[in-house]
Amino acid sequence: MPNKSTFDPTLLDFDRDHIWHPYTSLTNPLPTYPIVSAEGVRLKLEDGRELIDGMSSWWTAIHGYNVPELNEAANEQLSKMSHVMFGGITHEPAIKLCQKLVEIAPKGLKKVFLADSGSVSVEVAMKMAIQYQHAKGQPQKNKFMTIRNGYHGDTTGAMSVCDPEGGMHHLFAEFLPKHFFVDQPHKRFEETYAQEEFAQLEQFFRLNADKCAAFILEPIVQGAGGMWFYSPDYLKKIRQLCDEHNMLLIADEIATGFGRTGKIFACEHADISPDIMCVGKALTGGYMTLAATLTTQHAAETICNGEAGVFMHGPTFMGNPLACAIANKSLELLLNSNWQVKVLAIEKQLKRELIPLANALSVKDVRVIGAIGVVEMNDAVDVPNAQKFFVSKGVWIRPFRNLIYIMPPYVIDEQDLKVLTSAMVDYIS
Ligand code: PLP
Numbered sequence: 001m002p003n004k005s006t007f008d009p010t011l012l013d014f015d016r017d018h019i020w021h022p023y024t025s026l027t028n029p030l031p032t033y034p035i036v037s038a039e040g041v042r043l044k045l046e047d048g049r050e051l052i053d054g055m056s057s058w059w060t061a062i063h064g065y066n067v068p069e070l071n072e073a074a075n076e077q078l079s080k081m082s083h084v085m086f087g088g089i090t091h092e093p094a095i096k097l098c099q100k101l102v103e104i105a106p107k108g109l110k111k112v113f114l115a116d117s118g119s120v121s122v123e124v125a126m127k128m129a130i131q132y133q134h135a136k137g138q139p140q141k142n143k144f145m146t147i148r149n150g151y152h153g154d155t156t157g158a159m160s161v162c163d164p165e166g167g168m169h170h171l172f173a174e175f176l177p178k179h180f181f182v183d184q185p186h187k188r189f190e191e192t193y194a195q196e197e198f199a200q201l202e203q204f205f206r207l208n209a210d211k212c213a214a215f216i217l218e219p220i221v222q223g224a225g226g227m228w229f230y231s232p233d234y235l236k237k238i239r240q241l242c243d244e245h246n247m248l249l250i251a252d253e254i255a256t257g258f259g260r261t262g263k264i265f266a267c268e269h270a271d272i273s274p275d276i277m278c279v280g281k282a283l284t285g286g287y288m289t290l291a292a293t294l295t296t297q298h299a300a301e302t303i304c305n306g307e308a309g310v311f312m313h314g315p316t317f318m319g320n321p322l323a324c325a326i327a328n329k330s331l332e333l334l335l336n337s338n339w340q341v342k343v344l345a346i347e348k349q350l351k352r353e354l355i356p357l358a359n360a361l362s363v364k365d366v367r368v369i370g371a372i373g374v375v376e377m378n379d380a381v382d383v384p385n386a387q388k389f390f391v392s393k394g395v396w397i398r399p400f401r402n403l404i405y406i407m408p409p410y411v412i413d414e415q416d417l418k419v420l421t422s423a424m425v426d427y428i429s
Pocket of ligand 1 (some may be wrong): 105116118119120122151152153154218224252253254255280282
């Protein structure tokens, strides 16, 4: 039962009238729920009710909230320094983090650029690819190929490779650079492709590769563009075509990285290494914003032997020590845990409890990979109503478009996960 709220209601009035929340209107905003604290897998509302978190705060909080080890790492680093510029200065938290990333990254990714958010790490990846081709004497290779229904962030470069419809490209037509979009892979994660099914993709490369620096994609899981899980064969084929056409492959592992799909990086499902890889989100266990762009020795050397002689990027908060210290502890917690067992158990339970929903008339498709469960509805979900329903059931699930999906913290137990899936079942049936 709700307690009497101690939350000043005028704060909510100000929030509604003055503060933009992600993808919302300021004239007709969606309702927002005030959260006062979070612990384990539970978010606490201002009236005392607790919600089991199905979203991991948008793929980030893999260890849950208020994690003693992460708190301690943050406090310890705070008592030394929370930030210091990275130009001409270095520090142990950043060095240790980059060492660990190089150690666990797909083969060949040895050089690390620390960025301050996922979108920025995508901008960095795109700039690396452009500088690479320029340094190779191919400045005309300055466009990108990508997959429809992709999502890579909201900054300009990242947005230009997001799905044109989802990203509302027509609104920004005069502003956004134009790139080359290929249809979404139609085969599911469990399915295989025959070589002849790639004829169209091969043609797409033949027609456009001479203008393209790189292919950018989300490996295996297309997230915010539609939560679609595709066949590893497709990823292998793109790797092969990039090699044949002198293009780099950029893998955006910002959502998939750090175990979410059952592998540390989703590229491992196809046993490929990209030339450039972006990570973010779960990197700090959801505590702070931090991202990284990794690349190969060859790409880094080529870039640095080019006209600029350097890589042309350097954000103010690059390598923030506080974020790096927390990321180090988060990676230590993850890698020293039995995360594969946990993610596999979540996957099995999600399959058991969500796949039967595929029989419901209102449901188009149900898919599960690792610790991600997706129910695709035939029609768009009424988000405010659905959210209200889920809150009344004691869970935090935020649908978008026609998708009701969860990706809980890995530390969730069977009972709490059952509460999440039961709420989905109740809403749908
Ligand atoms: N790339 C992918 C695959 C994402 O899912 C996201 C965020 O949802 C981003 C990039 C952008 O990251 P950020 O929101 O940290 O800028």
